[in-house]
Amino acid sequence: MNVSGNSPARKLVYWGSHYLMIGAFVVFALFPLYWLLKVSVTPNDILYTEGVRMWPSRTTWENYFFVLTQSNFPHYFLNSVIVAGTTAIVTTMVAAVTGYSFSRFAFRGKVIIVALMLITQMFPLVMLIAPIFKILAPLGLTDSLTGLIIVYTAFNVPFATFLMQSFFDGIPKDLEEAAMIDGNTRFQAFRRIILPLTLPGVAATLGFVFTAAWSELLFALMLVSSESASTFPVGLLSFVSKFSVDFGQMMAAGVLALIPACAFFLLIQRYLVQGLTAGAVKG
Amino acid sequence: MASIEISNAVKSYGAVDVLHGIDLDIQDGEFIVLVGPSGCGKSTLLRMIAGLEDITSGAISIGGTVVNELQPKDRDIAMVFQSYALYPHMSVAENMSYALTLRKTAREKITDAITNVAEILGLTALLERRPKALSGGQRQRVAMGRAIVRKPQAFLFDEPLSNLDARLREQMRTEIRKLHRRLGATSVYVTHDQIEAMTMADRIVAMHDGIIQQVGSPVEIYDRPANIFVASFIGSPAMNFLKGAYEVAQNGTAGIRLTDGSFVPVLPARGATANQAVTLGARPEHIAIAADENGENGGIPARVELIEPMGLSTLVHVSLAGNPVKIFTLDRPDFAVDSFIHIAFDMEKIHVFDTETELRLPPENEPHGPQTA
Numbered sequence: 183m184n185v186s187g188n189s190p191a192r193k194l195v196y197w198g199s200h201y202l203m204i205g206a207f208v209v210f211a212l213f214p215l216y217w218l219l220k221v222s223v224t225p226n227d228i229l230y231t232e233g234v235r236m237w238p239s240r241t242t243w244e245n246y247f248f249v250l251t252q253s254n255f256p257h258y259f260l261n262s263v264i265v266a267g268t269t270a271i272v273t274t275m276v277a278a279v280t281g282y283s284f285s286r287f288a289f290r291g292k293v294i295i296v297a298l299m300l301i302t303q304m305f306p307l308v309m310l311i312a313p314i315f316k317i318l319a320p321l322g323l324t325d326s327l328t329g330l331i332i333v334y335t336a337f338n339v340p341f342a343t344f345l346m347q348s349f350f351d352g353i354p355k356d357l358e359e360a361a362m363i364d365g366n367t368r369f370q371a372f373r374r375i376i377l378p379l380t381l382p383g384v385a386a387t388l389g390f391v392f393t394a395a396w397s398e399l400l401f402a403l404m405l406v407s408s409e410s411a412s413t414f415p416v417g418l419l420s421f422v423s424k425f426s427v428d429f430g431q432m433m434a435a436g437v438l439a440l441i442p443a444c445a446f447f448l449l450i451q452r453y454l455v456q457g458l459t460a461g462a463v464k465g
Numbered sequence: 466m467a468s469i470e471i472s473n474a475v476k477s478y479g480a481v482d483v484l485h486g487i488d489l490d491i492q493d494g495e496f497i498v499l500v501g502p503s504g505c506g507k508s509t510l511l512r513m514i515a516g517l518e519d520i521t522s523g524a525i526s527i528g529g530t531v532v533n534e535l536q537p538k539d540r541d542i543a544m545v546f547q548s549y550a551l552y553p554h555m556s557v558a559e560n561m562s563y564a565l566t567l568r569k570t571a572r573e574k575i576t577d578a579i580t581n582v583a584e585i586l587g588l589t590a591l592l593e594r595r596p597k598a599l600s601g602g603q604r605q606r607v608a609m610g611r612a613i614v615r616k617p618q619a620f621l622f623d624e625p626l627s628n629l630d631a632r633l634r635e636q637m638r639t640e641i642r643k644l645h646r647r648l649g650a651t652s653v654y655v656t657h658d659q660i661e662a663m664t665m666a667d668r669i670v671a672m673h674d675g676i677i678q679q680v681g682s683p684v685e686i687y688d689r690p691a692n693i694f695v696a697s698f699i700g701s702p703a704m705n706f707l708k709g710a711y712e713v714a715q716n717g718t719a720g721i722r723l724t725d726g727s728f729v730p731v732l733p734a735r736g737a738t739a740n741q742a743v744t745l746g747a748r749p750e751h752i753a754i755a756a757d758e759n760g761e762n763g764g765i766p767a768r769v770e771l772i773e774p775m776g777l778s779t780l781v782h783v784s785l786a787g788n789p790v791k792i793f794t795l796d797r798p799d800f801a802v803d804s805f806i807h808i809a810f811d812m813e814k815i816h817v818f819d820t821e822t823e824l825r826l827p828p829e830n831e832p833h834g835p836q837t838a
């Protein structure tokens with residue numbers, strides 16, 4: 183919308199309402215996070231007694247201290263890092279090569295494979311838990327992190343592949359052809375020219391898969407029964423006992439669980455916002 | 466540098482043949498331009514030489530070696546793409562040196578080669594920049610530089626100038642030509658722009674529907690087109706075509722009776738028979754506007770439909786027997802739109818085509834020359 187040339191007052195109203203709407207959305211989206219933080223630093227004795235207040239009259243680090251030293255949380259946390267990290271890396275690697283072949287090659291059965299991959303995305307996961315449990319149990323993959331990694335990878339590969347394919351589609355074919363004429367094999371051209379240009383895509387895919395695996399509860403709950411192989415979403419449930427919910431500790435654990443996801447996105451945001459292909463071809 | 470021989474090269478996608486048995490010998494150091502409308506197979510042929518497309522049947526050899534099964538990297542050719550295809554994450558210098566680095570050339574040699582080529586192309590100040598910080602013309606130069614630095618057996622150009630504006634295109638055209646003269650490299654250049662073809666080529670290869678229509682020097686192709694396609698494709702403004710029947714008088718003079726009954730004398734055409742359906746082809750500059758309105762020059766009356774002044778010259782559009790005809794003249798016209806003028810065809814220069822086969826029927830006195838159809 184072009185507002186240039188209008189009076190300053192109209193401009194002010196236009197941009198004012200613009201930022202007001204964005205601000206409203208940001209508040210709406212971030213308020214639960216704020217509440218998480220607020221409850222996590224509220225001492226237990228005043229959690230219910232003070233009523234609804236934006237900030238407690240006293241704050242405490244007690245909940246954090248308890249979660250880190252007295253609970254199994256650090257162990258769950260480590261499990262989650264292993265599962266989500268491995269899933270993200272394996273899925274992205276598989277998705278990169280699959281997405282590249284979808285983007286660049288015409289081969290027999292391509293349409294069927296794409297259709298099958300789409301179909302896998304159509305079923306509610308709940309329906310599949312029983313058969314998956316049946317398949318994994320004899321293989322000794324229930325109650326194990328490896329089992330979780332395999333299931334998460336299998337479920338994330340299709341979407342990640344389509345995501346990577348769209349990034350490869352955005353990179354002109356001429357580039358790898360030029361590299362092949364310059365002296366690369368196709369795989370070298372992929373690795374040395376195309377992959378560096380797809381880093382934003384790789385980062386986005388990594389981030390997407392990592393967060394999906396990090397916060398997955400259903401399979402983690404159903405496939406894992408022992409404490410030693412539980413991930414952190416399952417661990418959070420342990421703060422819910424039969425008679426009470428320990429909100430303070432649960433929220434503290436939640437805040438701690440946000441840290442790796444945030445750190446991960448801070449790490450990759452450089453690639454997410456970078457338009458590396460600018461200038462590759464006419465523009 | 467090397468010669469390139471293409472013999473009976475066929476390219477099919479499934480049941481569809483896009484190239485039907487191409488035969489072409491490119492001499493060492495020659496500048497060949499493949500020209501034709503889009504979809505004629507010229508780019509496919511170039512990509513087959515490069516190794517980017519498989520050859521369905523036939524053979525392509527570069528420097529005497531059959532390269533059908535060789536990967537692009539092993540063919541020792543360089544290619545300039547329409548999109549330039551510069552590596553965006555590398556600087557200009559890195560772009561140009563990439564191929565040499567892959568060949569493990571010594572660092573000093575690479576530096577020397579790049580300094581030298583950058584100087585030739587005026588890129589010295591830009592060596593550290595990334596492609597996105599360059600203008601279209603500069604990117605074009607870098608793409609050229611990347612090709613030149615390698616000293617390959619042959620250069621392949623895939624419509625390298627079509628993304629540039631008209632002025633820059635003209636300038637680059639001259640530069641590529643000068644560069645070719647300097648390096649003497651075998652070059653195959655694909656374009657759909659017949660002016661590029663005319664101005665740059667040692668020999669033009671005119672293609673249509675996956676078949677080579679004619680191979681020849683620009684002047685040969687312009688003056689003696691093998692068929693109606695080549696005649697209509699090469700030359701701007703395009704050749705005029707008028708349908709009629711071939712006639713031979715008893716004294717041996719020949720002519721074409723146009724559909725409106727007017728008669729255009731032509732040189733006797735080889736292989737033409739009386740009453741044969743023929744098409745008269747006349748370039749706009751080979752039609753004269755008769756000096757007087759009585760048509761004493763054997764002129765045929767035609768109605769003026771449009772006058773296009775082009776500075777140096779004027780293009781006059783007239784209607785002759787219901788057919789549009791364009792006339793190129795260096796004179797300033799002294800007539801108005803909708804008036805009648807008399808036009809005369811230059812008998813020595815106009816062409817007779819067989820309407821059915823669309824092949825040119827050359828004058829009987831023209832020596833048998835090499836013609837591909």
